[in-house]
Amino acid sequence: MQLDDLGFADDLALLSQTQQQMQEKITNVAAASAAVRLNIHEGQSKILRYNTACTNPVTIDGEDLEDVK
Template identity: 55%
Template sequence: MRNEKAAGPGNIPADALSHTCHHMQKKTTGEAAASASVSLNINRGRIKIFKYNMENTNAITFDGETLEEVETIT
């Protein structure tokens, strides 16, 4: 018998959701470094995390600040 963690929204395994949050954090950090290397500044006030059909317990941060989560895009 397999011992798996409980499934999250959309029947996605909880460890996969955790991996996705970790991947988003790595991607955000990488984008910041790449932008800085070519003298581009990222406007922190305009960065939002689109929350779709999931409960995120891991906040995504940028430059030490937690990014705002939104449920709709305007």
């Protein structure tokens, strides 16, 4: 069994194996949210990288999301 996403009360944790996959997930979630007039607050969205050398930014609407440790 593979866990892809975790949903909480008003939070969502997206899990991915690659930066490209994460970018696609975030883009899709942002589009689906916008379709029902929900916004993703870029300032409250964070990226946690584990076991990767990739440092390419993940973005929402052209804004880089903050990496945390």
